[in-house]
Amino acid sequence: MAPNGQDIFDCLPDVLLLTIISYLSFKECVRTSGISRRWRYICYQIKDISFKESEYVSSSITDPFSRYSAWISFFSFIDTWISRVPHHQVVESIEFCFPSPLGFPNAIEDLIEFAVSKRVKKLVLDFTNPAWRGYGDVSNLFFFFKLPECVYGLTSLESLTIYGCEFDPSKLTTKGLLRSLSVGWMRLEDLYVFLSNYPSLYSLSIKQCWEVDITLIAGQYLRELVIENSDFFHMHISFNLPMILSFKYTGQIIDLYFEKMPAVIRNVYLDFGGELEYNKPNRTSRIMGAVISGYFNDGLRDAQTLTVCPYLLQAIPECDNPYYYLHPVETQHLVLRTKLHTKEFNGIRMLLRNCPNLESVTLDMLPPNPVPKFLNYGGINPDTFWMEDVTYKCIRRSLKLVVVRNFGGTVNELNILRYLIREGSEPRGVLKRVELYVPDGMEEGEATVLSAKAKMLQSISKHVQVLCA
Structure with missing residues (x-):
C-alpha cells in the first residue's frame, strides 16, 4: 500500500502494469482481469497469447460428454478473448495446443486467421495427444487437421512450430524472415525443397515424423539441429552445416555423413x-x-x-x-x-x-x-x-x-x-x-x-x- 492508503498499483501507469503482467503466464495474466475495473482490459494488451487446453480443461474430466462440453467452453473463452483484443493491438506470438481438432475445425481456423491478421512473428500449433508415445501411434490415422493455406503466406513469421497436422513445408513463402522451424508428429515430405528455399534458417527440429524423404540437410547459417525418433525413407543422411553449434540425434542408428562441419x-x-x-x-x-x-x-x-x-x-x-x-x-x-x-x-x-x-x-x-x-x-x-x-x-x-x-x-x-x-x-x-x-x-x-x-x-x-x- 502507498503511504496514503492507496493501492500502489493504482499509482502506476498502464504501460508499467502491462510490463509487470508480461512476466506472468498467459493464464495468470487472464486472472488479473478480475482484480478491478481498471485491470479488466489491461491483459488484452499483452503481445504473447497462449491457449493451452490442458490449462483450462481438467484432466479429471473423463466422461466424453462432459469433456466435450468443457471444450465448447474453452473455445467460447477464446472467441471472447479475440473479440476484445483492440484492432490496433500488436500481437507478436500465438500458441495454441489442443489434442482433438476433429470436432472444432472452424473454431481453430478462426483462431489461425486471427493470428495471420495480426501478422504474428511466432506461431505454435500443437495438436498432439498426450496418449501418443511415438509416431507409430499416429502414422495410421486417417484424419489430420489440415493447416490453412493462409499460414503459408504469412510473411511476418520468424518462428513456426507445427505438431500433429497436415503441413507442406515447400509451400511456405516467408523467405528471408523465418529463422526457426519445428515440425513433429506428421508425414514429412518435400523437406529438401524447403531447406533449399531457406538457407538463412537458424534452427530446425524434426520430432516423431515418418516417411521423411531427405538425404541431405544443408544450411549455411543453421545453428541448431534436432532430430528425434523419426522414420527416414532412406537409411542415410548427409549434413552440410558449416556453422552448426548444437546437434541432437535420437532414434534408430542410420548412416550419418558429415560433409562440412565447423571447427x-x-x-x-x-x-x-x-x-x-x-x-x-x-x-x-x-x-x-x-x-x-x-x-x-x-x-x-x-x-x-x-x-x-x-x-x-x-x-x-x-x-x-x-x-x-x-x-x-x-x-x-x-x-x-x-x-x-x-x-x-x-x-x-x-x-x-x-x-x-x-x-x-x-x-x-x-x-x-x-x-x-x-x-x-x-x-x-x-x-x-x-x-x-x-x-x-x-x-x-x-x-x-x-x-x-x-x-x-x-x-x-x-x-x-x-x-x-x-x-x-x-x-x-x-x-x-x-x-x-x-x-x-x-x-x-x-x-x-x-x-x-x-x-x-x-x-x-x-x-x-x-x-x-
Missing part, C-alpha cells in the same frame, strides 16, 4: 534408445558399433560437450577393431547417460581414453528398468574392473570435475567414483571436486545413507572435495 560444435547429443537391448555381443552390435564410431571420426569429433546413451557405451567397444574405428576427440565435457551396467564399462573406458582434453565427466544415472538379469558381461568382473591400475591422459592432466545426477549409492557407482578419485586426485591428477545429486523426493533415511557414502568417498583423498546435495 567447434558446442553440444552433441546422441541417444539410440530406439535400438533393442542385447545381452551378448553379436554381428549386429559389431556393425552398429563401427557405424557409431564413424560419426566421431567423420564430423562430431570437435564437440565441446558430448552426451551419449547406454547403447552407445555398449556397442562401440564391440567393433571388430574398436581402437581403429574410434579416434581421439576434442570433447571437454562428457555426459554419460548410463545405467552403469557391466556391459557399459568398456565403452566408458574407451571414451576416457579418447577424450584427452576432458575437463568434466557427468554420470546421469538412468533407472535399470528392467533390472539387469546379467551382472557379468563379456568376462568383465564388475567388482574388480575399476580396481585395475589403468589410467588415461585426461585423468592425469585435465579432469577437474565429476558430477553424478540421481546418485543412488550403488556398488557400481561407488566403484567408478573410487577409481576417478584415486587416479585423478593429487599428486597423480588435477581433480578438484565431486558433486553428488540425489533424486528428488528421497526420504530422509535414504538421504542419510547416501550422505554417509559421500563421506566415505571423501576419505579417499584430502585433495578432492566431495559434495552431496
